[in-house]
Amino acid sequence: MTKTAALDFSQKTQQQESVQTGKAQKPVQLHEYNNPDPRLAAAAADYARRPEKCVIVAPNREERDELTQLARADLYAQGKLGRIAHAVPVLLEKKDESRYRVEAYEPGDKIHYRKGSSIEHIPNDSEATVISTKPKGNLLTVQIDTTRDEITYSPSQLRAQTRESRLYRGEVREIAEGERVRFTTADREAGVRHGDLGTITRIGQDRSMTVQLDSGKMAELSHEKTRRIDYGYAVNGSQGVRADRIIATGDQLSQRNLQSVSPEAELAMHPGSTAASEAQSNKNEAVTPVIVQHQPPVPRHDYGIGF
DSSP, X not given: OOSOHHHHOOHHHHHHHHHHHOOOOOOEEEEEESSSTTHHHHHHHHHHHSOTTEEEEOSOHHHHHHHHHHHHHHHHXXXXXXXXXXXXXXXXXXXXXXXXXXXXOOTTOEEEESSOBTTTTBOTTEEEEEEEEETTTTEEEEEETTTOOEEEEOTTTSXXXXXXXXXXXEEEEEEETTOEEEESSOBTTTTBOTTOEEEEEEEOTTSOEEEEETTSOEEXXXXXXXXXXXXXXXXXXXXXXXXXXXXXXXXXXXXXHHTTOOTTSEEEEEEOHXXXXXXXXXXXXXXXXXXXXXXXXXXXXXXXXXX
């Protein structure tokens, strides 16, 4: 049974799933606002109150970016985020583009090949850096990281390799001790899964890191492996994320964004006006939301964040 009852679940389905699981659904907190302006600040403050094993689900990318900075500011004000931030290069997956056309690639992008090609001398489970693209002929030139060999090929002709590959772009994150992070790829050696959340407890001079996972394990990352982390405050949806507390916010919230939430997890909803109307119209007796009303915003600290 998922925690999306306040959004879109029929009473019949909920009752059936409750019988199947034999587990009681925790109450859903539904936050309402007299003024919609403080919604993001309130959601970030809710997160900062108890950030361990917690994540914010927000469908809108711009709101996720703002929520991340608001949550970081709150944690910084509480002394939970280190005063010294390090510029850390990270790799973020590019998912919304057709990888069969070279227009999806840019110099400096990273490609992870799950399946190699003996003809093009691409090893299995290898990585390469994009060197250049040539739209005429749809040609892509890459350099294999392990061998330093340069290879030119058409992604549309190596369809199997392209289909099973992953494409990443490089960005820079300001990371401090105490930072909440999410692993963007699995790492067997470090003992982490894709989507695992944790808190950075140490940053070395060589940019190596120690991360305490929410599972309780400690992961040691070399400076090369730190490329596979990102901020762990806000995500698009619950799939692949393991958290005990979920804070959901946004006008575009839907059942799809929350379909993988564990029935044992706490769920607090800070919906926008559209999602709030949907939540109210779909709530039922199987899971009765606990309504929390918010008054107009008042300043909370020097970061200019108020609710």
